[in-house]
Amino acid sequence: MFQNLKMVSRVIFGRGSFDQLDALLAEKRRGSQSFMLFLVDDVFSNSQLRGRIPSKNHDLLLWVSVDDEPRTAYVDELTARVRAYSNRLPDVVVGIGGGSAMDIAKAVSLMLTNVGSSADYQGWDLIANPAVYHLGIPTLSGTGAEVSRTAILIGPDKKLGINSDHTVFDQIILDPDLISGAPADQRFYTGMDCYAHCVESLNGTYINAFAKSCAEKAMALCREVFLVQDSDTDEQLMMASFFGGMSIAYSQVGICHALSYGLSFVLGIHHGLGNCIALNSLEDYYPEGVREFRSMMEKQGIGLPKNPLTGINDAKLEKMIDVALVLEPLWENALGADWKSVMTRQKIRELYLRM
């Protein structure tokens, strides 16, 4: 059985296309009592972008904090605030921000129409009801969250996505101008999320011609952005993220992401940086990818924290291994059906301690 890939229904791409948001929402407004829900990264609360958000009348704008990676409790709290605000559903949930804001918007749009806690839905295809129409506007590129079928959350026990066809955005606006203001290190770490997607997809057992051609294009664009061009590369980076996301949507990530999830869960390390730390220790598995990743770091003048696991106690290390091991499809993709005989807890411990 081949996967039936749910694609994002509609895409607008172009510099300044953010300003089409108002017109898009106008088509969706269902009357005078209806409202839009904006979930916006609070880094923009004092920005020029704030004034461009077309919030009006009864619309609800919530600034979301992404200082920490998004947690299920936070998604539940935001969902409760929306329910307290109105007994009707918003016409559209609009997410504006990086991968965390995208995932929060996806998760809230799902939880508004599904009972219980978002933690109940961490896994694969557990969502029962379609989400509220949701629209994503990335302000960082690399995560692929704009096209993926997951909303990755840190829950009580694990970091794991709400993976479902209903998670996929109905509409995205890809405006390269929005990613131009990001700090260089954040831009790099997030871009390397995309690069890791390509390395893991292309070197995985789930690879197929669809995912391969997407990953190859994303990788070529990453090279343009991080190795070749010195001038404006926002458009290429945005397209790299799009294709990298499409690639893993039709294949899977691998060891780098599995280890990165453990780093995020236990140490609170953000996803992009976690991937960079993990990838940097995976020469045995992705030799060419690791070499090129280091060239990109060097060319961009970006560093990694030294010995991020220094002083970690054994209980935390064991928990990191637990979190990584939950991600069975990632290991199977990387190492094949027999991965459990290769990737023991001891082996994962060694990989973590190598960081």
Added chain:
Amino acid sequence: MFQNLKMVSRVIFGRGSFDQLDALLAEKRRGSQSFMLFLVDDVFSNSQLRGRIPSKNHDLLLWVSVDDEPRTAYVDELTARVRAYSNRLPDVVVGIGGGSAMDIAKAVSLMLTNVGSSADYQGWDLIANPAVYHLGIPTLSGTGAEVSRTAILIGPDKKLGINSDHTVFDQIILDPDLISGAPADQRFYTGMDCYAHCVESLNGTYINAFAKSCAEKAMALCREVFLVQDSDTDEQLMMASFFGGMSIAYSQVGICHALSYGLSFVLGIHHGLGNCIALNSLEDYYPEGVREFRSMMEKQGIGLPKNPLTGINDAKLEKMIDVALVLEPLWENALGADWKSVMTRQKIRELYLRM
């Protein structure tokens, strides 16, 4: 204003994925009186594929002739046959075949829910009502019809597509095994439709980073298929068509396609071959593309008909020029807003007579 690209909602890719059609349709069957409509290229009426088409109960299977390029009258006739068969709509319209069969399936699915003749809708965004759910399964690759927002038809006066968001397939199944049996020349001419999409998109004024990255990947895949690899290239060709289609969906084709439409309308030359004949005469406009196209022809051992316009009378030539000139967005993409001052009737005549 940037275009809001309607994407195909769902994609299945993989060798043998055709056999998932039955399960997909089962999800859509709405009761004992419901039926599916299969529109299948009649080249398969005596093939092994015939036995694999999951037609059952009240389903209606119509073999469609694509000896000629699809005409509006033919679409209207097929639509009338479906209406005569049942007073309800089919649950799904399934198109199986090359670009012509894809376009017929798209057009019939639109005409079942829109009044009048399909000729009334040749143009841009003239369709009022959503189509019946439609599913495309290409058996030739290159046209991009599987992802495009058009259904190209020859009408009473012109060759022009029904361009609308409603035209886009709801589901496609990309099974590379299905394209492996095509005759070498047909495979090549159809593949060059994709190559022409890339040349025209990349060299057009409508180009943007989204369309560019799609066209670059499609072009790289065309090179693999037609210049580099000697072994099985079905998967790559199928992905080339997908990306080439995405590229023109977010930009536009150009001079080659405009001239090719005239060839089809007046001389009945099929679209893929028409593109090859046109492209071969466009060195002044697409020098690199024409050079590479000729290398591909040579490598593949494919020829073109000599002097296809021999003996054409002036009325026919004038009509060809008329048909080409209808396609204003194509000329504008190729030559800019001021194209009318450059591309006179006389100039188009010269281009045709150069073929």
